[in-house]
Amino acid sequence: MKLEVKKIGNSTGLILPKELLAELKLKQGDWLYVTELPDGGVRLTTTDPEFDKAMAIAEDLMDEYRDTLTELAK
Numbered sequence: 001m002k003l004e005v006k007k008i009g010n011s012t013g014l015i016l017p018k019e020l021l022a023e024l025k026l027k028q029g030d031w032l033y034v035t036e037l038p039d040g041g042v043r044l045t046t047t048d049p050e051f052d053k054a055m056a057i058a059e060d061l062m063d064e065y066r067d068t069l070t071e072l073a074k
Contacts (some may be wrong), residue, residue, distance in 0.1 A: 001017075001020065003015070003016070024046055025046070026046065030046065031046075032046060033043045033045050033047065033048050034043070034044070034048060035049050
């Protein structure tokens with residue numbers, strides 16, 4: 001899919017076709033996150049990659065310290 005960069009008011013932006021919005025389950029007011037790729041490209045996602053990374057670390061820690069956390073919860 002090819003998108004044109006356009007002037008929108010005093011800004012510059014992309015207009016996403018309704019088919020793409022539907023596929024990504026996006027609506028006005030939602031956020032897209034941009035990740036730079038090693039090859040110079042970019043990836044647009046609907047989830048925050050930094051949050052996903054932090055949650056993976058938290059899940060690993062919770063698995064490692066499951067017994068300790070269970071005792072602290074009592």
